[in-house]
Amino acid sequence: MFAKALFPIDLNQTMEETITRAKFISQLGTKYIHFLHIMPPGLGNLGHAQRRLDDIAVMLHSYGFGITRKARVGSPADTICQEAKDNDASYIYIPGRCKNVMYYALLGSTTRDVIRLTEKPAFVHKKRPDPWKQKGLSRVIYATDFEETAERSLTYLKSLSSTVSDITILHAGQRGSDPVSEKRRQLNVNNNLEHLEKELAKDFAEVKVRAGVGLPDKLILEEAELSCVDLVVLGSLNQGLKQKIIGSTAEEVTGKSKCSILLVP
Amino acid sequence: MFRGVVFRVSLIIVLVLVVLGIFDPDLLNRISTISYSNIITHFGWSYLLAAFLFLIFSIVLAFSRYGNVKLGKDNEKPEYSYFGWFSMLFAAGMGIGLIFWGVAEPLNHYMNPPAHIAGKSGDAAAFAMRYSFFHWGLQPWAIYIIMSLSIAYFSFRRGMPPLISSCFYPLLGERIYGVYGYIIDILAVFATIFGVATSLGLGALQINSGLNIVFGLPGTTTTTLVLIAVVTVLFMVSSIVGLDKGIQFLSKSNMLIAGLLLMFTFIVGPTSYILNVFSSTLGEFANQFLNMSLQLHPFEGYEWTKSWTLFYWAWWIAWSPFVGLFVARISRGRTIKEFVLGALFVPTLLTFFWFSVFGGSAMELQLEQGINLAKVATTDTPTALFAMFAHYPLSNLLSVAAIFLLVVFFVTSADSATFVLGMMTSGGNMCPPLGKKVIWGIVQSTVAAILLLSGGLLALQKMAINAALPFTLIMVLMCYNLLRALNQEEKEMYPTSDVNVDAPEQSCCRR
Known part of the structure; x- marks a missing residue:
């Protein structure tokens, strides 16, 4: 059910947090992760993002995950949904972040857009996983x-x-x-x-x-x-x-x- | 008998206000006037919007996929013929008012239109006819339809007691049997008793005016009180004996007499003029309908809108629990589409024709023959109809027929009100205890008589209209509840085959 996750990743997050989240989703039965980084058109360096994703892939290989990755330019919600479909992901793992009311009011929420648009199950992870906890969900x-x-x-x-x-x-x-x-x-x-x-x-x-x-x-x-x-x-x-x-x-x-x-x- | 919370609280409220009206009518007048004018000033717009919403809702519902849902069990047939049904609809909803205002309202608007229209002008005459159509046309019937449709659906199809609170089950659940339900039903009783009492008082004044003109009976308060007593005896006898077929016969006969009076005035009066008025006002009404439906004249003429349109809308809403319950009762077995289209368009068209005949004839006397009927209509409104008949052949016979119509309308209305009040205060029992019917019958006549003496009748009318504000909200919520129930029914969410629970049948003992 949860064999392959599409993981939209923010490259500002630390490697430690990425590993913690990967370990968490492994508890769900996930063995393959497709990392996706999306950049707004005209902003950022696609090559640099790809190199960061390569580093993450190398690190998570050592934990036994099958990893694929891609950096793309586009609208976040549409790209996530399309990528999940193209890569035949079992589900989309969305690391939730607390945003204030003004942020939602002005910019909306990518998470809301994804769950409205996607045909795949979506796991919205609201709490940051605790690396010391044996079971993430009880x-x-x-x-x-x-x-x-x-x-x-x-x-x-x-x-x-x-x-x-x-x-x-x-x-x-x-x-x-x-x-x-x-x-x-x-x-x-x-x-x-x-x-x-x-x-x-x-x-x-x-x-x-x-x-x-x-x-x-x-x-x-x-x-x-x-x-x-x-x-x-x-x-x-x-x-x-x-x-x-x-x-x-x-x-x-x-x-x-x-x-x-x-x-x- | 005295156990019912709704009965006890309603009776106490009525008695408190009556005592206040007897001993300090000025105070009652001040309280009711202040609350009335504040409500109309600050919430008047809500009446206009709500009435328009009810109209849209009714029409959409009729043509929606729910249009074929029956107000009763699937195999039920309508209890009354179309003629009987339309007669009772018309009599319950408008009858008395049309006799009172058929001549007087167009003439009042002609004399005193809103500030932006010159009084006694051609524009004022066209405006007067158009707004008379509007005030007695589609919106009042849409208000009645919302109330009666909800009650009929929840009572006859869902097997609940015929109470307004029953329509709130989808929203409130078992709480309709508690405080929330009591408040809704007490408000309904409050609006009904005061509405009927004021109508009885004002109607008695008109009958007295007619008798004074035809037979020279003194137009004193004593005569009016005697008239109230006579009408009371008549409707109490009818109510106690339970003259089911008699009331039906009276309603139908009354409609026939009203029809004869209408046709006589139409034929003997200025027929072409009347048809001209009917046709052009119908055109103007259709053309200006949206404008009138949402027009409050906020820049110029707001006072006129408050005095007429908003007063009427509040009055129809306040009057709707009584008419709604009665109309629901006589509409059992009809489909939603049939009910909405029948109750919306047939009485409305009849009303338009009535106003064209009586209002048009009065306008013809005023504008073409130079007879100043408008002055009579504005200074002594109850006599306007009789003053017009004075210029027609067989005027005394016409006046006697009009008086007879008024009396019978009052007997049937008061009898129906006694029955409805008894039912509302006995948990929706279709056979209300005789004691309760007698109490409510006496109360409504006593209230009318006492307040006629003390001068608190108009204050009481304003109190009844004040109940329209909460009722507007109640009716909006009724639309929601009805829609939700219809939606659930369509989905057949919990089919009867799953569990063995049967709906109780509502039975009735009369009417």
């Missing part, structure tokens, strides 16, 4: 609406069973429009959650279920904060009118969450 929320994308993300979730121990299955739904429909909805949700709980109990040590009514992004963020989780796994294919107007749940959670996010389209 507590995970699996947010599901029982739809197709949530089903797909379940496969990715299961492949994390070697490193993750504690799973919370979270369903955030809309209330039924009358008491009878609501009762039906609740029964339906409980049945689905029970089924999922049984299924995931085979792979994970501890499985909890939560169901709530309201805005999915709000509930996911609340639960993530409350349970101090390391990762939220959710589907990201939202194309309804509401999503077009106010943004998708995936974008909202990615923008506001303090923990890492795995989005599966």
Whole structure:
């Protein structure tokens, strides 16, 4: 599931940090990394960037990774998505960085653009990995609406069973429009959650279920904060009118969450 | 009977305001005037925008993929024929008001248009007719449609009690059975009781004017009070006995009499002139519709807009819980498309024709024959219709027919209001306890009589209109709830085959 990562890299980051991040993604099962450095048109030296990428490749070879790399000029989000497609990456690993409100307001966010545009799973790593920690991920929320994308993300979730121990299955739904429909909805949700709980109990040590009514992004963020989780796994294919107007749940959670996010389209 | 929170709180609020109106009508007047003028001044724009939004929403919904959804179970047939349905729609929504304002409103606008139009001019006459169409046209019906559509959908299709709070289940869930639901329903009761009471009081004044002109009955307060008492006895008997078919018969007969009165005035009056007025005003209305829908005249003429357009919009919104519940009840079994198109366009066209006949005839007397009816309409509004009939053959018969129409409209309206109030204060029970109906019937007539005596009737009308502000927000949220419920229904998110939960059937004992 996570065999090959596309890793957009900022060449200002230290070699030590790159190695720490590479070690972290190896816990997910990643064996090959395609490093990509993108420069704005007319700025920077492509040859210099390529040499820096070569140095990184040599260093990470010694850690047992298969490495490819490329320095390109272009728009970051489009280039990342295209490169992930061309190189048949299993997923895109995006090292998250805290940016202030003004930065988002004026320049937008490459991460948001990538998760909107890509057809590949995206792992947005919000916290800098701790080099001394044996396991980078232990507590995970699996947010599901029982739809197709949530089903797909379940496969990715299961492949994390070697490193993750504690799973919370979270369903955030809309209330039924009358008491009878609501009762039906609740029964339906409980049945689905029970089924999922049984299924995931085979792979994970501890499985909890939560169901709530309201805005999915709000509930996911609340639960993530409350349970101090390391990762939220959710589907990201939202194309309804509401999503077009106010943004998708995936974008909202990615923008506001303090923990890492795995989005599966 | 006295256990219901909605019933108790509503009754207490009504009694407090009535006591205030009896002992210190000036204070009640000051409170209601200050709050009313502040609301209209600061939030008037919201009424205009909301009413336009409701109109757009209704039309879009009718032609959307939800248009074929039935206001009832899939196999239900409409309970009333088209004639019966249109008669009751028209009678509940506009009937009394049209008799009161059919002549008086165009003449009032003709005499006192906004500042940028010269009074008593040709422009003022065209403006008067156009705005009479506008004030009684599409927007009022769109307001009623939002209310009644939501109630009908949640009650007859979703099996919930016919209460306004029921429409909030998608948003509030079980909280509709708590404080939030109580507030919504109490506001509805508040607006209904004061709306009906003021209409009853003002209507009694008009009946009295008519009787004074035709039979020379003294136009004193005592006579008006006797009239209120008579109307009260009539609608209470009807309400207690539960004359289901009788009320239907009265509504239909009333529509026939109204139709005869309309046709008589149309044929005996200046027929070509009326058709000219109808055609040109319809054209101007269509041409200026968007402008009128969003026009507040902020630079010149704002006071006029506040006094007329915003007053009307607030009044229709305040009146909508009562009309909405009634219209919902009589529209069971129709599709959303049929309901919206029927309730929006048929009464509107009838109203346009009514205004063209009565307003046009009055304009003809004023402009072509030099009879100063406008002065009567502006100084003694209730008598305007009778003053116009005085220039027609069989004037006494026409006046008697108009008085009869007013009385029957009042009996049917007050009876319906008693039923609706009883239902709203007994958790949406379609067979409200007789005790509650009697209490509300007596309360509304007593409120009308006492405040007519103390002079607090108009203050009470303003209080009712004040309820329109929260109701505007409530109605916007109703649109959201309705859309969400329709969307969920379309997706068939939780099919019945999954679990064995059946929706309760709503039954009714009358009407």
